[in-house]
Every structure is written in C-alpha cells, then in structure tokens.
Amino acid sequence: MTVTTDDGVRLWASRQGHGGEALVLCHGGPGLWDMFEDVAAMLEDRATVVRWDQRGCGRSERAAGPWTTDRFVADLDAVRQHFALDRPVLLGHSWGAQLALSYALAHPERVGGLVYVSGTGIDPVSTWRGPFEENFRARLGEVPERFARWQELTDGDRERAVLQWSADFEDRERALEHAGRLADPWFEINFECNRALGAETKQTWGSPGLYAACQGLDVPVLIVDGERDVRPRWAVDSLERALPRVRRVVLPGAGHSPWVEDPDGFREAVGAALSGSG
Template identity: 70%
Template sequence: MTPTRRQDTAVTADDGARLWASRSGRGTPGTTPLVLCHGGPGLWDMFDDMAGMLNDRATVVRWDQRGCGRSEPCAGPWTSGRFVADLDAVRRHFALERIALLGHSWGASLALNYALAHPERVAALIYVSGTGIGPDADWHGAYEANLLARLGEAPQRLARWRELPEASRERAVLQWSTEFVDRERAIEHAEHMADPWFPVNSPCNKALNAEARQTASTPALHSACQALELPVVVVDGERDIRPRSAVDSLVRALPQVRRVTLANAGHLPWVEDPDGFRDAVMMAMTAAR
C-alpha cells in the first residue's frame, strides 16, 4: 500500500548529483501518481500545504531541483535539458511508469519541457501560474510595475526592500508578500514560504532565465506544443501580478487544454483558494486515468 506519511529520500541523477525528494499520500488503484515541480529557478520545494490537500487522493512526489534547497550543492549544469533529465531520475527512483505532472511558476515551464521531451511518460500536465511560451516582453515589464505598486502600498516596506541584499531572507519575504491578494495576511503567507529557508541559488537562476529568454517564442516551441497530445489544465490566479494574458499563446497552441482561473487568488492559488485549486487538480487527475 502507498504510504500516507512523508518519506524523504535521496535521488542520484545520472551524473551523480544527489537530489532531495519526498513521497507522501495514498494513491488508490488506478490513480496516477502526481509529481510536483517547484518554482524559481534557484529556489526549493514549498509544497507542504499543497501536498497535504492532495494526499488523500494520490501518491504525491516532491523534489528539490539540482543544487537547490535540500539537494546536494553542485556546480550545475544549469540547463533545462539537465533539469528534465533530473526529473526523469526522480520518476525512475520511485518506479513510476506514467505520472501526472504539476509545475508552478518556473516549474510550470520545467513540467512543460518534460512533457514535450517524454510525452509517453506523462498522463496529464497541470500548468500553474506559468508565463507562457512567448517573450519576456509579454509579461515582465508589467510584473515589475505591479511588484513595485504592491510594495509601495506600504512605503516603508518598499524602502526596506530596496536597501536589503538581493539574496536575503527578509528581502525575499517582502517580495513574496506581493504574490497574495489578501494584503493583511501577505507577510504571514510569505513568511510561511520562507520556512525553512535555504540560500537562493543565484547562478542557477541567472543561467536558466537567460536560456528561457533565448528559447521563448520560437517556431520549434510552438510546433512542439501544437503536437502535444495529452490533457493539460492551466491554472491561473486572476490577480497574479504577472499578466495572465502571457499564457494565452500556450493555451492557443495546445490541442487538449482546459483553463481554470481562480478569481480571488494570486501567484500561489492553492493558498488563497484551496478548494478551487484542488478541484482543478482533480479535474486533471481524472483526465489522466
């Protein structure tokens, strides 16, 4: 029987890098296991709450990406192809033939890239709070303006954010507080994201973001998405500070896609609309059978 308690383990990638991973939940017969891909790049798994709301319906596997969080420090390489291979090592470690794959933010791009590379191993894709397959110009300028506007609601927070070192925990908490619609609880939610706290992997972040800028909006990427014959559920928080219109090009390209927009949620919709988020994930899990 699939375990209900969380079991942490180390996964060894094909180049010897060791990755933290964890399995929890109780999958019923015929239920596809669910693998989660966290955001960043350069951050770590923050999906305790998400896994908790899904553990009664599926086996849930989480992992920290290469050189990040609880995974072993390493020197890379920081490429999407390498991270796709690491994700496949996690799948093999847990002896999962086919998976439902959920990616959040940068992790949504990683999950999409994995599905494009290995569609036979993915039963369904859940694309949460991603930024689509177009150029950064589709969203990044508006994101920066919205970030500063939300920080500016409390001028002392904006001033403090500007003076702090880029990789500090306090600065991250202030920045992450902009991701929530409920402004009274925004700092509380952001503090929860930062517990536990690990050093941000800045080289990883810079390299993968640079790669993403080069590969976005290419004809090859659009063609690959048009040929992806598996069910995809796109989940948006309507009040994410990244314009949701950035995802439109991906939705247009995918042949089997449903979009769920949660009206009173930001970038982490499972925090602010857990029932709506769970329903969206269960929709995808049902399609994966």
C-alpha cells in the same frame, strides 16, 4: 529520501499519499526549493505525491550545474524512475510549470497529464516582463515602508525575499504571513542557477519551434491561474492557444500561489485533472 542522477548528483525527494494517480510536483524558481507541503497534504488522499528539490537547490546537493533545461528535464526523469512511476501527472508552479512543460514536450509518452500553475506562457519573456515589474512595484508599493525596506536589503536576504514574495498575494493583510510560511524552512537561494536558466529562457522561449511543439503535444493539460497574479495572465494565452488538449481554470481573488488563497478551488481543479488524466 535521496535520488541520484545519471551524473551522480544527489537530489532530495519525498513521497506521500494513498495510491491513486502519481503526481510529481515541480517547484518554482529557478534556484529555490520545494514549497509544496500544503499542496501535498491537500492532495495526498487522491494521489501518491512526490516532491523534490531541483539540482543545487534547497536540500539537494549543492552541485555546480550544469544549469540547463535539458539537465533539469533529465533530473526530473531520474525522480520519475526512482519512484517507478509509469506516466505520472506533473504539476509545476511558476518556473516549475515551464520545467514540467519542457519535460512533457521531451517525453510525452512518460506523462499522464500536466497541471500548469501560474506560468508565463510561451511568448518571448520581453512581452510580459515589463508589465510584471510594473505590477510588482505597484503591489508592494501599496505599503511604502515595505517597498523602502525591500530596496534597502540585498539579494539572498530572507527578509527581502519575504517582502518580495508578499507581492504575490492578493490578501494584503495576510501577505507577509503567507510569504513567511513559504520561506520556512529557509535555504540559500541559488542565484547562479537562476541567472543561467533565466538567460536560456530569454534566448529560446518564443521560438517557432516551441509553438509547433506545443501544438503537437498529445497530453491533457490543465492551466490554473490566480486571477490577481502580478504576472499578467494574458501571457499564458499563447500557451492555451497552442495546446490541442487544454482546459483553463481561473481562481478569482487568488494570486501567484493560488493554493494558499483558494485552497478549495485549487484542490477541486487539480482533483478533476487527476481523475481525467491518462
């Protein structure tokens, strides 16, 4: 299915499910694509689930930007309008959690709830980036040959991405298997998009205005963390402290993609959020 934005860019989108709440999934990156097939399948009996590939990514048109949060928020609103969704619940993962939060801050009247999965909070990027990189190298370095191979490969190579994503899983025996499933199907990573949005985040995240906006957000928010995420979970404390209507679920034994390593716990947490939204 194709969603056309107000500036004429075609976005890939998909809808499945059996009624109930509307749930829109926002994938991570920036510059990646929807990897939520399993999430949609586990929730389709509780919600009408919409997935989409962000501008210039995955199955969407390879547009030349603009790569800004405001533009991506407008694209998300185009998806909402295309499917005639009144006040959907937004579920964002990693960068997608930041995008979903940005949308809720811009249009709180259009959001029934927010599920913030594996994000990094609202403090400056510099507070958590160094510890994350240390954790990543330690986790991938548990198997030295994998770390060495990751260093040999170039950005954009599927094998390098799979090795990198394998550090996101606590189950080290199945980490490559899990990461390989996320990379199937494989699309070209949009590094221009990734760099531009990353630079914007470094400039704008952590501002007093952002904290104040989150303190005034009158939308129910569920924060879902995998306890063993290599991105430090204390980074999310900043967001939890700011939000007036927030609940947090930490899934022990799960990493950055908690629906993979604790599907039952993830489904229970998100199902409760769907039931309690609005």
